[in-house]
Amino acid sequence: xxxxxxxxxxxxxxxxxxxxxxxxxxxxxxxxxxxxxxxxxxxxxxxxxxxxxxxxxxxxxxxxxxxxxxxxxxxxxxxxxxxxxxxxxxxxxxxxxxxxxxxxxxxxxxxxxxxxxxxxxxxxxxxxxxxxxxxxxxxxxxxxxxxxxxxxxxxxxxxxxxxxxxxxxxxxxxxxxxxxxxxxxxxxxxxxxxxxxxxxxxxxxxxxxxxxxxxxxxxxxxxxxxxxxxxxxxxxxxxxxxxxxxxxxxxxxxxxxxxxxxxxxxxxxxxxxxxxxxxxxxxxxxxxxxxxxxxxxxxxxxxxxxxxx
Numbered sequence: 047x048x049x050x051x052x053x054x055x056x057x058x059x060x061x062x063x064x065x066x067x068x069x070x071x072x073x074x075x076x077x078x079x080x081x082x083x084x085x086x087x088x089x090x091x092x093x094x095x096x097x098x099x100x101x102x103x104x105x106x107x108x109x110x111x112x113x114x115x116x117x118x119x120x121x122x123x124x125x126x127x128x129x130x131x132x133x134x135x136x137x138x139x140x141x142x143x144x145x146x147x148x149x150x151x152x153x154x155x156x157x158x159x160x161x162x163x164x165x166x167x168x169x170x171x172x173x174x175x176x177x178x179x180x181x182x183x184x185x186x187x188x189x190x191x192x193x194x195x196x197x198x199x200x201x202x203x204x205x206x207x208x209x210x211x212x213x214x215x216x217x218x219x220x221x222x223x224x225x226x227x228x229x230x231x232x233x234x235x236x237x238x239x240x241x242x243x244x245x246x247x248x249x250x251x252x253x254x255x256x257x258x259x260x261x262x263x264x265x266x267x268x269x270x271x272x273x274x275x276x277x278x279x280x281x282x283x284x285x286x287x288x289x290x291x292x293x294x295x296x297x298x299x300x301x302x303x304x305x306x307x308x309x310x311x312x313x314x315x316x317x318x319x320x321x322x323x324x325x326x327x328x329x330x331x332x333x334x335x336x337x338x339x340x341x342x343x344x345x346x347x348x349x350x351x352x353x354x355x
Contacts (some may be wrong), residue, residue: 093277101203139174
């Protein structure tokens, strides 16, 4: 199986991983559909729910989502609406998708569209690889060679770090009080690149030290955000295991609520689903932080009084 090198001139913040492992960071039945960014040179992960009863139906659901662009213009579809699937079948973990001849007229670069499909479909349970057919014949490259089975490792992404700021924003961030009494609100003006989701910008800023007296750092700079996506007003954020170390008897879940209250300052985010790699599922454990959260400003402190009434 030939590996395809995609040269992408603009650095895009992507989710870690692009195969079935991604689905482990989402609720059961949900996967990431990889749309294209507005310039067509990077991917934007969108959370989607699979409702089909079998693999064929689920693949068609994925393709349908990949034919829809963002109404807000945040991303564009890798496939046009006039691309028709002749058939979908599964054979020992390989999904074979047979497109009609309209596939050959894809407006964006075909390898990018193919990578978006493969990365998305390979998250379906039981799917290990994807094979494309056009009108019943194997898909070939420009030299006439059959491409064959593909998975997420088929595509090698070469990113150059040129994430030049071209947008400004005023953020409202929240940090835990050093004495564990609540959260401090802090306003911050930032510059960022529009290819970076504003929620990602918020999380990056939260990794910086607060400027407010009495506020404590939220988490160490070596805590990694392993995935980030927004769908239907819910922000899905996954941290590595280092985030759990911030939860103690004195702080309680203040670090969690600092993340939640900061992200829900964004108008498109109403709730936040947090998951932590390797976390136990015992919700009675005081260090357990995974779950769905809503904004709670009752724990926010101001500068003069202890709690905002």
